[in-house]
Amino acid sequence: MASLLPGYIHVDHFGNxxxxxxxxxxxxxxxLDLVQAEPQLIPQTSSYRLAGLDTPTPFLQLQGTTFxxxxxxxxxxxxxFTNGRDIANPSHRFVVPLSTTSTRIRFHEVSVRAPDQVEAERPRPKTLSQKQxxxxxxRIARVLDSSTPRKRRSRKKKGFDDEEADDMHVDQDEAVPDDDEQSGADSDAYVEATPQATTSPQPKPRASRKAKEKAKxxxxxxxxxxxxAEEHNQD
Incomplete structure (x- = not known):
């Protein structure tokens, strides 16, 4: 006889x-610990059914309730403890210690249903219509519009504009002749001396590169x- 595993022996036939x-x-x-059982259910039940006591998930049935x-x-x-009776006085009852244990089975009430019924009650994913x-x-487009930074108008340089306006005002005062000199002055020279008070067109404000990247x-x-969201709804 050869040993396959410690504690096990290979045999050709069994003995007596x-x-x-x-x-x-x-x-x-x-x-046994019946946590959620009704207190009046246990005393009224004279018979019970215990299945799978040596399995990880035992079941207990009391009348129509399954645990x-x-x-x-x-x-x-x-x-x-166990109940004891006095032979001399049968009406007198007491408890007697029977044994000790360190294992307990805790039961919870469950409902047993057929697999077809469970599949029918399982909620199905909702499909959105075209309108929804x-x-x-x-709504997503409105959120995107609100999150996109607005373009700011470019500000003019106040110091540069004031100095340019003062220079133009001084040039105009020097170019305008008096009443006595106006008769002898040439009209072409007067036109050339008068500066044109025109300003260069301001460039249009452009969105910055960071704002464009953030919007993208x-x-x-x-x-x-x-x-x-669409993939989740389809699943």
């Missing part, structure tokens, strides 16, 4: 049952958000 039975049964006690359990390891141990999509796009990023982010 008496070789595998020790004669002593191991008894283990586990406390799902989970194993809980206690920090210490608790004492399990158009309204959502309009806002549009791309909004488009990505719209695509993600």
């Amino acid at each position: 049952d008496s070789e595998y039975e020790s004669g002593e049964e191991e008894v283990a006690y586990i406390s 799902r359990g989970e194993h809980v390891e206690l920090l210490g141990s608790e004492i399990i 999509k158009a309204q959502r796009h309009a 990023e806002s549009v791309q982010a909004a488009a990505a958000a719209m695509n993600m």
Whole structure:
């Protein structure tokens, strides 16, 4: 006989049952904790059904109520008592300590339903109509318009304009002749001496490069958000 794993032996045939039975049964006690059970339900129930006690998810059925359990390891141990009766006085009842345990099964009430019923009650994703999509796009467009920075008007240099205006005013005063000299002065010279009070046209304000890049990023982010929302609704 060869050993496959520690504690296991490979055999060709099994022997008598008496070789595998020790004669002593191991008894283990586990406390049951019905957290959400109604207090009046337990005393009125004379029979119960416990399934899968040695599995990770045992089930308990009391009349028409089903409970799902989970194993809980206690920090210490608790004492399990049983009811005792006095033979001499049957009406006198008392409790007797039976054993100790450090394992508890905590049950919670559940409802058992068919898979078809669960699929029918599962909420389905809502699909947006064309009108709702158009309204959502309009809201996104308004948000983008509000987030785009506005163009600022270019300000004139106050000091330069004042000096230029003063020079022009002085030139005009020097160029205008008196009444006595006006008769002998040449009209062409007077025209040439008079400066033209015209200003160069101001260039139109242009949006800065940072503002354009920021607006472009806002549009791309909004488009990505719209695509993600449509994919989520389709799923």
